[in-house]
Amino acid sequence: CEFRMICRSDLTGFPGHPRPFSGSAARRAVMPAWVIDRYGTNEVLRFTKNAPFPVIQYPNEVTVKVHAAALNPIDVSMRGGYGAATMAMKRDPLNLNQAGSEFPLILGRDVSGVIMECGLDVAYFKPGDEVWAAIPPWKQGSLAEFVVLSANEVSHKPKSLSHPEAAALPYTASTAWSAVVNTGGLNKDNCAKKRVLILGASGGVGTFAVQLVKAWGGHVTATCSGAAERLVRELGADAVVDYGTGPIQNQLSSERFDLILDNVGGETERWALALLKPWSGAKYVTLVTPFLRNTDTLGIADGMFQTGVTVATKALKHLTKGVHYRWGFFIPSGPALDDISDMVDAGQVRPVVEAHYSFAQVPDAFLKVEGGHARGKTVIDIISDEHECV
Numbered sequence: 001c002e003f004r005m006i007c008r009s010d011l012t013g014f015p016g017h018p019r020p021f022s023g024s025a026a027r028r029a030v031m032p033a034w035v036i037d038r039y040g041t042n043e044v045l046r047f048t049k050n051a052p053f054p055v056i057q058y059p060n061e062v063t064v065k066v067h068a069a070a071l072n073p074i075d076v077s078m079r080g081g082y083g084a085a086t087m088a089m090k091r092d093p094l095n096l097n098q099a100g101s102e103f104p105l106i107l108g109r110d111v112s113g114v115i116m117e118c119g120l121d122v123a124y125f126k127p128g129d130e131v132w133a134a135i136p137p138w139k140q141g142s143l144a145e146f147v148v149l150s151a152n153e154v155s156h157k158p159k160s161l162s163h164p165e166a167a168a169l170p171y172t173a174s175t176a177w178s179a180v181v182n183t184g185g186l187n188k189d190n191c192a193k194k195r196v197l198i199l200g201a202s203g204g205v206g207t208f209a210v211q212l213v214k215a216w217g218g219h220v221t222a223t224c225s226g227a228a229e230r231l232v233r234e235l236g237a238d239a240v241v242d243y244g245t246g247p248i249q250n251q252l253s254s255e256r257f258d259l260i261l262d263n264v265g266g267e268t269e270r271w272a273l274a275l276l277k278p279w280s281g282a283k284y285v286t287l288v289t290p291f292l293r294n295t296d297t298l299g300i301a302d303g304m305f306q307t308g309v310t311v312a313t314k315a316l317k318h319l320t321k322g323v324h325y326r327w328g329f330f331i332p333s334g335p336a337l338d339d340i341s342d343m344v345d346a347g348q349v350r351p352v353v354e355a356h357y358s359f360a361q362v363p364d365a366f367l368k369v370e371g372g373h374a375r376g377k378t379v380i381d382i383i384s385d386e387h388e389c390v
Ligand SMILES: NC(=O)C1=CN([C@@H]2O[C@H](COP(=O)(O)OP(=O)(O)OC[C@H]3O[C@@H](n4cnc5c(N)ncnc54)[C@H](OP(=O)(O)O)[C@@H]3O)[C@@H](O)[C@H]2O)C=CC1
Pocket: 072, 073, 074, 172, 175, 199, 200, 201, 202, 203, 204, 205, 206, 223, 224, 225, 243, 263, 264, 265, 286, 287, 288, 289, 328, 329, 330, 372, 373, 374, 375, 376
């Protein structure tokens, strides 16, 4: 705690308190960014040339110059205050700051860019390296000229992708990886011939998850709207079910799966677990959980308690039927992105970019994502026209 307090103070650079980063670049105080100063709808987004310049505070951190970012549904939700209680606890565990100290808040969970500066403990990266990362939601985001991240959240960008293409993957790919690998238990060595059902295959997470399971030799059944069927088949899905043509559970009643990845939530968990192979270790993993909503409405302690009771009750209920019920979560992981980067460069997986926006058009990009019906990702080119905003 003492170490943390010292690192967070302005003592760095004084004798006995060396700066925790390499390089002698003159420090800038401000940078261009899209920020919010309160939670709300799209009008809370504000462009400023004077956002606080992010400073390396720990020796394992790096500063990344953002070339491209992307938006996810969580950015729209966080704009409205979703997850604020949990994020406040992560940023300020001792509750030393006043409510609202997160503002001006910078959204944006995906970054592709170039390392500008490294903390003294960082050996894996050097200034000039092209990198990508998924930014934890409690940290300042990528809708800005610079972002500071822990080196273990960062990975070398796939060489075969441009920055805008690379920015389309980190958050959703890391989430799909966490759900399929960490929670679902599949990997390149055990996935062959596994039957996987991906509910909501046409969005950011789904388009990556389909490719991941196919790259490892699994059999993918995907659900999406009829309008997205062609895209999902092109990504490799073996069977595609159009949820618009009637209840999916009826269309799949004779199928049994080893893993179900649910990117849709709501009613799906009422019927989906019956499609798992019982007593075989089969798992249902949903990414749509009430965790953050619970802590927002009930507070941290009661929200976490309620969350624990809910997930334990559901897991136990389904365990008695021989199947596993799990919640999946985004996990920031440079090592996972390293593996994904290799898969991209090997041509096994690719980003699906649906829409490009300039830095000046960030509010339009939010409206696009808010409108739903994603077919892959919405990307923001930060570098190409940064001067339009400045
Ligand atoms: N727990 C966690 O840590 C995380 C959770 N998530 C959550 O996972 C979910 C998916 O994320 P993401 O892929 O980025 O979201 P997107 O908005 O990119 O994609 C959602 C996709 O689902 C499709 N869809 C909507 N309704 C259905 C349905 N009934 N059946 C099949 N497909 C449907 C949509 O297209 P259309 O409407 O045209 O059918 C769209 O293509 C979101 O709810 C997100 O909040 C995401 C990341 C991390």
